[in-house]
Amino acid sequence: MHSPVVRVLILGGTREARDLAERATAEHGLEIVSSLAGRVREPVLPAGAVRVGGFGGVDGLREWLGGNDIDAVVDATHPFAGTMSAHASAAASVLGLPILHVRRPGWREDSDDRWLRVPDTAAAADTVVGLGNRIFLTIGRQEVGAFAALTTQWFLIRSIDPPTTALPPDHELLLARGPFAVDDEVRLLTERRIDALVTKDSGGELTSAKLAAARACRIPVVMIDRPPLPAGAIIVESAAAALNWLRVLADSAL
Numbered sequence: 001m002h003s004p005v006v007r008v009l010i011l012g013g014t015r016e017a018r019d020l021a022e023r024a025t026a027e028h029g030l031e032i033v034s035s036l037a038g039r040v041r042e043p044v045l046p047a048g049a050v051r052v053g054g055f056g057g058v059d060g061l062r063e064w065l066g067g068n069d070i071d072a073v074v075d076a077t078h079p080f081a082g083t084m085s086a087h088a089s090a091a092a093s094v095l096g097l098p099i100l101h102v103r104r105p106g107w108r109e110d111s112d113d114r115w116l117r118v119p120d121t122a123a124a125a126d127t128v129v130g131l132g133n134r135i136f137l138t139i140g141r142q143e144v145g146a147f148a149a150l151t152t153q154w155f156l157i158r159s160i161d162p163p164t165t166a167l168p169p170d171h172e173l174l175l176a177r178g179p180f181a182v183d184d185e186v187r188l189l190t191e192r193r194i195d196a197l198v199t200k201d202s203g204g205e206l207t208s209a210k211l212a213a214a215r216a217c218r219i220p221v222v223m224i225d226r227p228p229l230p231a232g233a234i235i236v237e238s239a240a241a242a243l244n245w246l247r248v249l250a251d252s253a254l
């Protein structure tokens with residue numbers, strides 16, 4: 001007789017999702033498929049089965065989950081992928097599936113830091129107007145359009161792939177993928193004579209060197225807050241905690 005298998009969809013695109021996929025594919029009683037949005041041209045692929053691309057909203061995801069006999073969902077998307085998290089929560093609720101959200105902790109301000117917290121990218125664009133002439137944007141490529149109307153400042157825009165939206169007229173584009181070292185970040189801030197840094201509160205160590213560099217260079221940071229997770233969401237901070245949650249599900253399926 002075969003032991004029962006719990007089929008799990010991991011909504012991925014993060015280091016935590018890859019870490020979880022690697023550990024969970026090695027477990028008995030779990031069958032994993034990871035999903036990537038398909039935003040990055042050359043994504044770092046997780047271990048095990050992978051699908052790529054949107055599902056087509058809540059209805060499309062609900063159909064996909066049903067059609068693929070999924071028993072549980074782990075939302076390990078980027079902390080700013082608020083739409084995907086909300087869709088996953090809604091689809092899982094309709095089907096009565098357990099869902100877990102993995103969110104790494106946000107970054108913490110040091111006493112030497114000068115952070116200006118804002119709720120979204122539009123508020124960040126309003127805030128940088130008073131922060132000098134040379135602004136470093138490290139918010140990914142999808143929302144840099146919010147700065148396109150700022151014609152009197154110069155922007156250094158860093159992203160993995162080139163942005164496809166409108167950009168501020170006076171800018172330099174720097175294509176790069178973390179991790180970054182603090183010394184290199186300090187050099188970049190110094191050489192480009194940066195007056196202020198704009199970032200999302202992504203958390204994690206892959207891209208946190210820019211915050212240490214801003215502190216060293218005494219540069220203000222405009223910190224965009226995360227969108228909220230759905231009400232009542234079960235949240236853990238790490239792949240290890242998510243694996244424990246999956247083990248409990250697999251044990252209860254025996």
Ligand code: NAP
Pocket residue numbers: 011012013014035036037039052053054055056057058060061077078079080081082083084085087139140141142143202
């Ligand atoms: P989103 O706005 O929450 O999602 C938009 C749509 O993309 C979803 O409705 C879904 O399409 C599709 N999607 C997202 N994640 C998916 C996944 N894992 N598998 C399949 N489809 C997925 O998320 P986002 O567009 O990915 O990004 C939102 C923000 O987070 C952006 O500002 C971006 O810069 C940031 N982000 C950063 C990183 C990073 O590594 N730094 C990675 C990802 C996102 P359907 O409705 O068609 O299902």
